[in-house]
Amino acid sequence: MTYYEQHQPDFLEGLKTFLRIPSISTLSEHKLDIIRAAEFARDELAAAGMTAAELIEGPGNPLVYAEWLGAPGKPTVLFYGHYDVQPPDPLDEWHSPPFEPTVRGSDLFARGAADDKGQVYIQIKAVEGLLKTTGKLPVNVKFLLEGEEETGGEHIEEYVKSRPPRLKADAAVVCDTEMFAPELPTICVGLRGIVYGELSVEGANHDLHSGIYGGAAPNPIQAIAEILCALKDRNGHILIPGFYDRVVPPSAKEREAWGRLPFNEKEYTENEMGARELVGEPEIPLFERTWARPTLEVHGIRGGFTGQGAKTVIPARATAKISTRLVADQRPEEAAEQLRAAIQAACPKGVTAEFKVLHSGAPSLTNPDDPFIHASAEAMRQVFGKETVYIRSGGSIPIVGVFDRYLGIPSVMMGFGLPDDNLHAPNEKFHLPNFYRGIQAMARYLELLGA
Amino acid sequence: MTYYEQHQPDFLEGLKTFLRIPSISTLSEHKLDIIRAAEFARDELAAAGMTAAELIEGPGNPLVYAEWLGAPGKPTVLFYGHYDVQPPDPLDEWHSPPFEPTVRGSDLFARGAADDKGQVYIQIKAVEGLLKTTGKLPVNVKFLLEGEEETGGEHIEEYVKSRPPRLKADAAVVCDTEMFAPELPTICVGLRGIVYGELSVEGANHDLHSGIYGGAAPNPIQAIAEILCALKDRNGHILIPGFYDRVVPPSAKEREAWGRLPFNEKEYTENEMGARELVGEPEIPLFERTWARPTLEVHGIRGGFTGQGAKTVIPARATAKISTRLVADQRPEEAAEQLRAAIQAACPKGVTAEFKVLHSGAPSLTNPDDPFIHASAEAMRQVFGKETVYIRSGGSIPIVGVFDRYLGIPSVMMGFGLPDDNLHAPNEKFHLPNFYRGIQAMARYLELLGA
Numbered sequence: 001m002t003y004y005e006q007h008q009p010d011f012l013e014g015l016k017t018f019l020r021i022p023s024i025s026t027l028s029e030h031k032l033d034i035i036r037a038a039e040f041a042r043d044e045l046a047a048a049g050m051t052a053a054e055l056i057e058g059p060g061n062p063l064v065y066a067e068w069l070g071a072p073g074k075p076t077v078l079f080y081g082h083y084d085v086q087p088p089d090p091l092d093e094w095h096s097p098p099f100e101p102t103v104r105g106s107d108l109f110a111r112g113a114a115d116d117k118g119q120v121y122i123q124i125k126a127v128e129g130l131l132k133t134t135g136k137l138p139v140n141v142k143f144l145l146e147g148e149e150e151t152g153g154e155h156i157e158e159y160v161k162s163r164p165p166r167l168k169a170d171a172a173v174v175c176d177t178e179m180f181a182p183e184l185p186t187i188c189v190g191l192r193g194i195v196y197g198e199l200s201v202e203g204a205n206h207d208l209h210s211g212i213y214g215g216a217a218p219n220p221i222q223a224i225a226e227i228l229c230a231l232k233d234r235n236g237h238i239l240i241p242g243f244y245d246r247v248v249p250p251s252a253k254e255r256e257a258w259g260r261l262p263f264n265e266k267e268y269t270e271n272e273m274g275a276r277e278l279v280g281e282p283e284i285p286l287f288e289r290t291w292a293r294p295t296l297e298v299h300g301i302r303g304g305f306t307g308q309g310a311k312t313v314i315p316a317r318a319t320a321k322i323s324t325r326l327v328a329d330q331r332p333e334e335a336a337e338q339l340r341a342a343i344q345a346a347c348p349k350g351v352t353a354e355f356k357v358l359h360s361g362a363p364s365l366t367n368p369d370d371p372f373i374h375a376s377a378e379a380m381r382q383v384f385g386k387e388t389v390y391i392r393s394g395g396s397i398p399i400v401g402v403f404d405r406y407l408g409i410p411s412v413m414m415g416f417g418l419p420d421d422n423l424h425a426p427n428e429k430f431h432l433p434n435f436y437r438g439i440q441a442m443a444r445y446l447e448l449l450g451a
Numbered sequence: 452m453t454y455y456e457q458h459q460p461d462f463l464e465g466l467k468t469f470l471r472i473p474s475i476s477t478l479s480e481h482k483l484d485i486i487r488a489a490e491f492a493r494d495e496l497a498a499a500g501m502t503a504a505e506l507i508e509g510p511g512n513p514l515v516y517a518e519w520l521g522a523p524g525k526p527t528v529l530f531y532g533h534y535d536v537q538p539p540d541p542l543d544e545w546h547s548p549p550f551e552p553t554v555r556g557s558d559l560f561a562r563g564a565a566d567d568k569g570q571v572y573i574q575i576k577a578v579e580g581l582l583k584t585t586g587k588l589p590v591n592v593k594f595l596l597e598g599e600e601e602t603g604g605e606h607i608e609e610y611v612k613s614r615p616p617r618l619k620a621d622a623a624v625v626c627d628t629e630m631f632a633p634e635l636p637t638i639c640v641g642l643r644g645i646v647y648g649e650l651s652v653e654g655a656n657h658d659l660h661s662g663i664y665g666g667a668a669p670n671p672i673q674a675i676a677e678i679l680c681a682l683k684d685r686n687g688h689i690l691i692p693g694f695y696d697r698v699v700p701p702s703a704k705e706r707e708a709w710g711r712l713p714f715n716e717k718e719y720t721e722n723e724m725g726a727r728e729l730v731g732e733p734e735i736p737l738f739e740r741t742w743a744r745p746t747l748e749v750h751g752i753r754g755g756f757t758g759q760g761a762k763t764v765i766p767a768r769a770t771a772k773i774s775t776r777l778v779a780d781q782r783p784e785e786a787a788e789q790l791r792a793a794i795q796a797a798c799p800k801g802v803t804a805e806f807k808v809l810h811s812g813a814p815s816l817t818n819p820d821d822p823f824i825h826a827s828a829e830a831m832r833q834v835f836g837k838e839t840v841y842i843r844s845g846g847s848i849p850i851v852g853v854f855d856r857y858l859g860i861p862s863v864m865m866g867f868g869l870p871d872d873n874l875h876a877p878n879e880k881f882h883l884p885n886f887y888r889g890i891q892a893m894a895r896y897l898e899l900l901g902a
Contacts, residue, residue, distance in 0.1 A: 026760035087762055093657065151760055192662060196761045205725035206544065207876040210748045211643060211846030214776050215687065215731045215740035217724055221749045221771070225676035226685060234677060234799055236666065273668060274656030274767075279801040280666045289666035297661045298672045299764050304751030305772060309477035309602055310647045310809045311538055312774060313750050313875050316725075320672070321756060323763060325665050348685055350730040358761045395662030396763075424764050425658040 003129045004440050011439065012108070012432070014044065015121045016101040018083075019110040025061060025084035025151040034147050037083040037117075038062045041145050044124050049131035050143065060155035061147030067166065068127065069140045074450050076140035077372075078169035078409070080399055081120035081176060082149035085112035086424045093426035106432050113430035114417040119175035120145060122416060122435065126442035138450025142169060146399070149176075152196065152359020156399060160406050171372035172403045173445075177393050177415025179434065181262055185380030185441070187373060188413035190291060190392030191400055193326035193363035195336045196299075199224065199343065200319045203351045207304075207313040218350025220318040221303045227353060228320070230346030231339075232296045236280040236289075238324070240342040243294060246329045248365075250292045254390075258287040261389060272420045291392035294335075296324045322355075325394060332360035361398025366410050372449070376412045379445035383437050414442065454580045455891050462890065463559070463883070465495065466572045467552040469534075470561040476512060476535035476602040485598050488534040488568075489513045492596050495575050500582035501594065511606035512598030518617065519578065520591045525901050527591035528823075529620035529860070531850055532571035532627060533600035536563035537875045544877035557883050564881035565868040570626035571596060573867060573886065577893035589901025593620060597850070600627075603647065603810020607850060611857045622823035623854045624896075628844050628866025630885065632713055636831030636892070638824060639864035641742060641843030642851055644777035644814035646787045647750075650675065650794065651770045654802045658755075658764040669801025671769040672754045678804060679771070681797030682790075683747045687731040687740075689775070691793040694745060697780045699816075701743045705841075709738040712840060723871045742843035745786075747775045773806075776845060783811035812849025817861050823900070827863045830896035834888050865893065 023037035024030040038055055041064045046053040050066035061084065069076075088098035088111045096102035101110035108118070123143070130137050144167065146156040160167065177188040203218035210217075232238050250258070265286070269275050280289045289295075303318025305311035326335050340355050347353040366373065368390050377388035393413075400411040416438035422428045474488035475481040489506055492515045497504040501517035512535065520527075539549035539562045547553035552561035559569070574594070581588050595618065597607040611618060628639040654669035661668075683689050701709070716737070720726050731740045740746075754769025756762035777786050791806050798804040817824065819841050828839035844864075851862040867889035873879045 026758070026762060028759070087756070087758065089756070089758075090658070150762075194662070194763075196763065203726060206873065206878075207541070208724060209846065209875040210746075210750060210774060211645070211776060211844070212870075212874065213724060213741065214746035214748050214845055215744055216729045216737060218726060218728075218730045219748055221752050222679055222683065225679035225749070228673055228676035229680040232673065273659060273664060275654060275669060275801060276803070277669075277801050278667045279669045279799070286667060290664065293666055295661075295665035297665050297670055297763075297765055298676070298755070299661060299762060300755030300757040300766065301672050301752050301769065302757040304749070305538070305540070306751040306753040306770070307477070307538065307540075308479070310772065310774075311477060311601075311750060311875065312645075312647065312748075314748055315751065318752065319757070321761065323661060323761075325662060348730070350726060350728050352727075393662065394665055395660065419663070422657065423663065424660040424762065427657070 003133045011125050018117045019101040022099045023084050024087050025148050034061045038064050041083050048128035058155045060153040064145040066143040068137050071140050074139045075170040078142045078172045079123045080174045082116045082146045084147040084150050086150050107429040109429045114421040115423045116176045118430035122438040125439045138447050157402050160402050171409050172411040174411045174413045177413045178417030180391050185384040185388040188393045189366045189368050191364045191397050192394050193361045194396040195332050195360040196323035197355050197357040200354045201351050202317045207316050210312040210314050217314045219314050223348045223351040224318050224320050226348050227346045238296050240338050248328050290394040292327050298322050326363045328363045328365045361396050362401035364400040370410050372412050375448045376414050379448050380441045383441040454584045462576050469568045470552040473550045474535050475538050476599050485512045489515050492534050499579035509606045511604040515596040517594040519588050522591045525590045526621040529623045530574045530594045531625045533567045533597050535598040535601050537601050558880040560880045565872040566874045567627045569881035573889040576890045589898050608853050611853050622860050623862040625862045625864045628864045629868030631842050636835040636839040639844045640817045640819050642815045642848050643845050644812050645847040646783050646811040647774035648806050648808040651805045652802050653768045658767050661763040661765050668765045670765050674799045674802040675769050675771050677799050678797045689747050691789050699779050741845040749773050777814045779814045779816045812847050813852035815851040821861050823863050826899045827865050830899050831892045834892040
């Protein structure tokens with residue numbers, strides 16, 4: 001029995017402790033939990049045998065750093081993950097409390113289980129196993145964990161931009177993506193970028209009676225509806241002028257590989273998404289729609305009277321959270337400007353509209369022929385016993401673009417989540433067999449890189 | 452000094468006591484306040500010298516009834532008003548607490564001050580003055596006050612539909628409208644009807660990550676936006692098929708009279724509404740837009756993440772409160788069906804939409820040549836010292852249609868509110884000179900009817 005097999009109960013208990021900390025970065029009242037989660041990760045790294053484990057304080061939530069540099073002449077990899085999590089609401093849809101990790105069947109349910117504490121814990125336990133059993137690592141390893149991934153905070157970006165010598169590495173290993181299907185080892189080579197902001201619309205300076213003023217008064221909710229419909233048509237085409245100009249379509253080879261991925265559309269639609277049918281640009285295949293096309297979504301909206309019963313007001317204001325996902329080679333600053341201009345152009349008479357960007361990140365595409373990518377594919381093939389597939393993700397991991405731009409290193413996206421893990425939604429989970437095999441695959445990856 | 456002049460301080464104190472009761476009919480937690488307000492009105496009527504004062508219990512909030520029938524051979528008028536009020540939110544926009552009546556200048560600020568407790572109190576104090584000073588009333592008078600006007604409850608309608616003998620009357624006097632301008636006595640001869648309901652849209656059965664599923668998942672907020680835009684165009688034209696078919700345009704004489712009303716559009720837009728500019732059907736004059744054209748408004752909307760910061764979800768559901776105002780000869784049942792059908796026709800792929808009617812009421816148009824209307828105009832002319840003008844209101848007082856249909860009587864709408872009284876909004880107020888003169892005008896009206 002290997003160290004990794006023997007210590008599975010310890011790994012599970014440790015992860016549960018990590019998950020009990022409600023380190024929600026988007027809610028300022030959880031600031032102390034953020035610190036607790038960062039300290040937990042630092043202490044786990046030190047206990048695993050990593051050196052120089054510490055918090056890096058800065059303008060936002062602390063970074064966690066640790067290193068092991070005892071393999072001169074060998075490559076250096078930089079492990080990245082995040083210890084912050086999404087808010088858990090709507091709370092009443094959880095079957096067990098979001099911060100009381102609960103095992104049901106082969107899954108561990110908790111906010112952050114897959115995104116991203118479970119995957120950060122894979123990285124920590126992989127080096128722990130090697131250090132405890134061999135006293136060393138096959139390559140040099142650095143950790144840089146952040147606590148603002150879900151809120152788009154800029155601490156890590158500012159830090160990486162300053163190019164500190166201790167971040168020097170040959171490749172980053174980012175564990176924040178998912179496997180395409182259960183048992184199917186997967187490397188993600190493309191990510192969408194994002195521009196996320198808040199749209200505020202104001203009409204009259206106070207709520208008005210819809211009987212007295214209906215027919216004369218501007219309605220900010222109706223205005224938001226008109227703006228949303230002007231930004232995207234009923235078929236999912238974004239109507240913002242110039243928005244598709246820089247979009248690079250996937251290669252014929254990539255499209256062909258995507259066509260061979262095991263996929264059951266009915267299962268995906270009905271069971272995974274819980275939807276009636278798929279929507280979006282009808283002429284574009286599904287994987288291309290979610291991986292290689294920009295999209296625009298409204299995440300939340302609020303305005304007027306929403307209590308029980310009826311109130312006949314024309315509200316003075318309304319707000320909506322809106323984002324657009326970007327693909328290579330779109331640029332976040334340019335996309336934000338295009339979006340802002342389109343909102344102004346669509347703003348109806350009688351109201352003012354203001355769009356404030358809350359965070360943004362560039363899209364990324366990694367070269368699949370990179371040797372660090374190949375070793376990762378091989379390590380996962382050995383542990384999972386199947387050929388590794390190359391996919392993209394529709395999500396956004398802004399740090400990948402930052403590592404590329406400021407450290408000049410590729411990011412290897414080894415992900416162990418599953419498509420039905422309910423990321424950002426109630427009942428987030430992590431599939432425990434993936435957790436345990438992920439730890440082994442990560443250790444094997446380091447061995448292959450050092451060989 | 453008349454009784455009415457002498458007792459102004461008592462009238463004010465009594466009204467303040469009435470206004471301190473937060474009798475919000477749309478919020479079930481205020482049920483006890485509803486009872487308190489009904490009992491207060493009943494006790495005031497009894498103290499004024501009315502007989503048979505009592506609560507009429509039924510399926511909703513109690514009605515308040517009282518009568519004085521000591522004028523055989525004289526007409527009988529039925530006073531109507533409501534003791535319930537709108538919710539006060541948004542609370543932070545009030546300059547003094549909504550249920551602590553506060554006099555500033557010549558105005559009394561409180562929720563319900565003008566709509567409708569102040570006007571109900573005018574009716575009570577008018578009969579009190581006549582009874583206390585002459586021991587009788589010039590005509591027979593009945594009171595029927597309700598506590599569900601703001602919530603569209605059906606208790607009063609059910610009661611009137613049953614045609615109880617004690618409601619027999621020659622005309623109703625409805626005090627729930629406003630004067631066209633300060634000092635300008637006004638009779639309202641037309642009201643809009645309403646269909647008010649809640650639109651619920653559902654997409655997937657749980658919130659989804661907008662990165663992973665954006666481009667494939669239905670978005671209920673976007674769906675509501677698309678439905679709203681399909682119901683009304685950017686120029687305020689309702690796009691519901693058949694919706695304008697029964698609309699009766701105002702007569703040339705009425706249009707001409709409206710054109711002569713004193714009106715300052717800049718003052719109305721900027722000071723009264725607090726808006727930048729007027730919107731609505733550009734080819735229709737303002738008074739016709741707000742009094743004689745159907746309109747469609749969204750009163751509130753809620754969906755997805757609306758907290759601080761950012762959350763990248765595609766929400767599972769969203770809801771909106773929507774109403775349409777109706778004009779003669781539109782029928783609420785038919786309009787509700789047309790609206791429902793239009794919502795279904797506009798509902799995008801991937802979501803379901805359900806529209807549930809919360810309340811409705813018919814529009815009404817009264818014959819301005821009715822003798823009860825003429826006496827009212829004359830009474831107000833004498834007290835205010837100016838010719839009474841005839842207008843319509845864009846608001847809805849469903850009971851007017853009910854009195855017409857089931858009791859066969861016209862409604863005289865003598866209103867003493869002002870256009871800037873902030874009905875249904877923060878800082879609702881009642882202009883105290885109107886309050887005191889309203890009491891005198893109402894007493895004078897009874898005298899003219901009895902002469």
